[in-house]
Amino acid sequence: MFTSRRTFLIGGALTVAALAAVAASLQAQDVKITDPRSVVMIVNRDSNDISFMDIKSKKMVGKTFLGNNVNPHMVMMSPDGRYVVTGGTRANKAFIIDTRTLQLVKVIPTDIAPEHLAFSPDSRWYYQGNPDGDSISVIDMQSLTKIKTIPGFVEPLNVTFLPDGSKAYVGNYGAHWVGVIDVRRHELLKKIQVAPVPGVAKLDPGKYLGEIKGINIAAPSNDGRYLYAADSDLAVVGVIDTREDKVIKTIRVGRDPWRIYMSHDGNYGITANNGDETISIIDTRTNSVAATLEAGPDMTGINFAGGKAFVISSTSGFVYVYDMQSLKPAGRIKIGTNVQLETATTDTADEKIYLAESTNHEVVIIDAKTHAIERVRNVGLFPWGTHIMDSKDNYCH
Amino acid sequence: MRSAAGVVVLLAWCSGTAAAQTQAAPPPMNMADHRGGIRGAVRNEAGAPVANATVTAVNAENGAQFTAATDAQGAYAFGALPMGRYDVAIVSAGLTAFRRTGIAVEADRTATLDITMNAAAAAAASEFERQQLLERIATLEQRITDLESSAVLSEPETRVRRVEVFVDASGNEHDAPVPGAKPAVTYQRERVYRRQTINEKIEEALEEAEERSVSVGVDAAMGTQFAGRTRGTLDANKRAYALASADLFFTAGLAQYTVFFADIVGLSGSPPDAEIPSLTLLNGYTARLIRQNELNLREAWLRTELFGQRLALTAGRLDLTNYFDQNAVANDESTQFLSDALVNNQMLGLASNGTGVAAEFDPKNGFRFKFGFQQSNTDATNLSDSMYTLSEVGYTFTPFTLPEGTYRVWFRTDNTSADITKGAGVSFDQKLTAAVGLFARYGTQEVDLGRDHFYSLGVGFQNGLIFNPQDTWGIGYAQMEMASGESEKLAEGYYNFNLTERLRLSFHLTHVLDSPDADTRFGYLLPGVRFQASF
Numbered sequence: 001m002f003t004s005r006r007t008f009l010i011g012g013a014l015t016v017a018a019l020a021a022v023a024a025s026l027q028a029q030d031v032k033i034t035d036p037r038s039v040v041m042i043v044n045r046d047s048n049d050i051s052f053m054d055i056k057s058k059k060m061v062g063k064t065f066l067g068n069n070v071n072p073h074m075v076m077m078s079p080d081g082r083y084v085v086t087g088g089t090r091a092n093k094a095f096i097i098d099t100r101t102l103q104l105v106k107v108i109p110t111d112i113a114p115e116h117l118a119f120s121p122d123s124r125w126y127y128q129g130n131p132d133g134d135s136i137s138v139i140d141m142q143s144l145t146k147i148k149t150i151p152g153f154v155e156p157l158n159v160t161f162l163p164d165g166s167k168a169y170v171g172n173y174g175a176h177w178v179g180v181i182d183v184r185r186h187e188l189l190k191k192i193q194v195a196p197v198p199g200v201a202k203l204d205p206g207k208y209l210g211e212i213k214g215i216n217i218a219a220p221s222n223d224g225r226y227l228y229a230a231d232s233d234l235a236v237v238g239v240i241d242t243r244e245d246k247v248i249k250t251i252r253v254g255r256d257p258w259r260i261y262m263s264h265d266g267n268y269g270i271t272a273n274n275g276d277e278t279i280s281i282i283d284t285r286t287n288s289v290a291a292t293l294e295a296g297p298d299m300t301g302i303n304f305a306g307g308k309a310f311v312i313s314s315t316s317g318f319v320y321v322y323d324m325q326s327l328k329p330a331g332r333i334k335i336g337t338n339v340q341l342e343t344a345t346t347d348t349a350d351e352k353i354y355l356a357e358s359t360n361h362e363v364v365i366i367d368a369k370t371h372a373i374e375r376v377r378n379v380g381l382f383p384w385g386t387h388i389m390d391s392k393d394n395y396c397h
Numbered sequence: 398m399r400s401a402a403g404v405v406v407l408l409a410w411c412s413g414t415a416a417a418q419t420q421a422a423p424p425p426m427n428m429a430d431h432r433g434g435i436r437g438a439v440r441n442e443a444g445a446p447v448a449n450a451t452v453t454a455v456n457a458e459n460g461a462q463f464t465a466a467t468d469a470q471g472a473y474a475f476g477a478l479p480m481g482r483y484d485v486a487i488v489s490a491g492l493t494a495f496r497r498t499g500i501a502v503e504a505d506r507t508a509t510l511d512i513t514m515n516a517a518a519a520a521a522a523s524e525f526e527r528q529q530l531l532e533r534i535a536t537l538e539q540r541i542t543d544l545e546s547s548a549v550l551s552e553p554e555t556r557v558r559r560v561e562v563f564v565d566a567s568g569n570e571h572d573a574p575v576p577g578a579k580p581a582v583t584y585q586r587e588r589v590y591r592r593q594t595i596n597e598k599i600e601e602a603l604e605e606a607e608e609r610s611v612s613v614g615v616d617a618a619m620g621t622q623f624a625g626r627t628r629g630t631l632d633a634n635k636r637a638y639a640l641a642s643a644d645l646f647f648t649a650g651l652a653q654y655t656v657f658f659a660d661i662v663g664l665s666g667s668p669p670d671a672e673i674p675s676l677t678l679l680n681g682y683t684a685r686l687i688r689q690n691e692l693n694l695r696e697a698w699l700r701t702e703l704f705g706q707r708l709a710l711t712a713g714r715l716d717l718t719n720y721f722d723q724n725a726v727a728n729d730e731s732t733q734f735l736s737d738a739l740v741n742n743q744m745l746g747l748a749s750n751g752t753g754v755a756a757e758f759d760p761k762n763g764f765r766f767k768f769g770f771q772q773s774n775t776d777a778t779n780l781s782d783s784m785y786t787l788s789e790v791g792y793t794f795t796p797f798t799l800p801e802g803t804y805r806v807w808f809r810t811d812n813t814s815a816d817i818t819k820g821a822g823v824s825f826d827q828k829l830t831a832a833v834g835l836f837a838r839y840g841t842q843e844v845d846l847g848r849d850h851f852y853s854l855g856v857g858f859q860n861g862l863i864f865n866p867q868d869t870w871g872i873g874y875a876q877m878e879m880a881s882g883e884s885e886k887l888a889e890g891y892y893n894f895n896l897t898e899r900l901r902l903s904f905h906l907t908h909v910l911d912s913p914d915a916d917t918r919f920g921y922l923l924p925g926v927r928f929q930a931s932f
Contacts, residue, residue, distance in 0.1 A: 204897035252860035289831035332761040
């Protein structure tokens, strides 16, 4: 009895000491972010770093340098908030940052030119797409190691996990099919053809045998039952039933849709049609085009907030606004002249949009209600994209 | 007993280059006094000794290789090995029969390693080598990846940036506001370090060159029509007509949001309108025909956008009606209906191009306001005596649960004749579904005898009920009632094959019935083909 009590006391003392040591260690490493939801992450392509901006104060709370000539492409926080990751396109590496300390904790070699990425809902797997390597790198976030490279894709851009994490869907920009990955085995299970290439394609080798512009992303409905995949060359959106992994409907949209963006209520999906500078609004209840409206050139993203859709026209310097109730234009916000707009994220309250503007190295905050803008300058060189944990508009281009 | 001749030496995989060496590497002089050994016996699976087998010991740290042969009892011994860890192996017939790694050799001691050459030992050795091979392949792959990633341009890239600075009374420039400093705009070079592939660099250079150059576009079309008389006694019957048209466009960016555009057109051929005196043109291209086989400047204007690009001003020689009543389903004789009655409102009443200005205000909220004026008579010696004005308000929205539709109303005046003539009209295009769109137009104008009336309506199809994805087709009807008693009824159907992005082939069937007066009527059925290329 005496021995066990002494053991208990010693054990307790050791535990307290260990916790104190960990706390002291973290203190020593300078905890910079206590609430992962409190920051906007900004990926800066040319300064090769990730900036962290406090949402409330709009001040920079830290910056993580990744290395020379890394050219990070997309930044994302793991769903559990522990890590922030990015793919270094020119470094061919994945970079893992500790969210609390903003320390770069691991650099993992991937395949060629890693760009877009996704986490499994349980934060266990980090899938890094390598468009030039035609592969997906699978990174285990428990051991922080790359456990596998899944080959067989064709310029894989975006990865979408089902809500239950059982399967992941990969948009292939160099082909007209969506890849289905079995997440348990990390293997390519199936290729879902979104639509057949039309018979007249052989008359147009300039278009069909030149550069392929296929599928950017298979975007999920809110319940994950359906996926919407826009194919640029074919100008269609394929609706995929994830239970059977087959296309149940093909919806024709405007020319050269860059990709589809889903509204937060799940009622609409909007394609940004750069070929004819329009947007096609798809009603997901009927899976048909509810409206095709004029937009601007070189659209790189669509955000939803305050009951509106905000369409980023990259080279015009404008954000086009549409009322999602009446499905009609609701104005246009001028961001600047001779500026290049990149992509944006929306806060979790659906009130503000954080738009990366690369020419002046700034992030422009748009009030969704009033359309007022506020600039946060010098966020890093060539801000390429932004990200907020749990935002429904976390994407890249 | 395993054949001793068939047993050969293998050196450990990790000492790849050393494997080619048969001589033991000389140990460092200062290690000479610190040696140890390995010894043991080699037996086969049945337990019998294996004679004349060569056992190899490779120093794991420096790759130094030592060999020893077994005697008749299968015994082998390495008597004086430098200290360290050794990989011991035996290869038989090219296959590793045994491998053990990490045998420690300590000073003045002899480690014992008895070897049994059985299937399990061979399998373990094989697996070890397989793993090492995989690691080596992975290393090579990584090196290739690194090589590929480094095969890019990484020289610094410079670009010029517009910056806001603050200049004080002394002319010193500050990045942030300081007391007494005034904000100013300047330009400065910025240097960034970004790796780009050669392809990216070339693409950027090409894009830049394209932006600075004059763009040239071509729109060439040939419309062939056959006319069969269905009513009346006019001479024209069972005749073929053809009209070829080529438009050459020039576009150049001159300044911020300012472009120059010119359209030179040449036509050749005989349209049915040369012989059939219908109220409206049976071939919409006929309107462009000024002189046969000659190039004519059709349009040449400057366009600039002001007030946040909400207001667009176009000035120069233009066709003002191009900017008004832009019905999405029936507006273009080059891709939709061929008959002029179905692509234009006949009550707009402007027959020729001329000097003018068009202003378009688009607040991007669904409304669109337009106003323009143009010289309507090219023979007039001043603009005041040939002033044609046109105003329009349009609104785009999604009525009820339908897709988008645009509704517009316009009003025009023309003082070319002694009395100012006025006209007004409405027009709409409304999608019923993503595949089906309706259109309708109505227009009226004042004339001496009263009022002329024109209306047209029809339906257009795209994205459905078609052969190829980008094909379109439509059916339309137009009617004109003149105060003078003349009237016309025209119907047309077309199917437009979109063969490629630059090439279209369409088939048309038109019927027109005209009544020049109460007693005369003539009708024609006109099947036609239009071949159109634009690039």
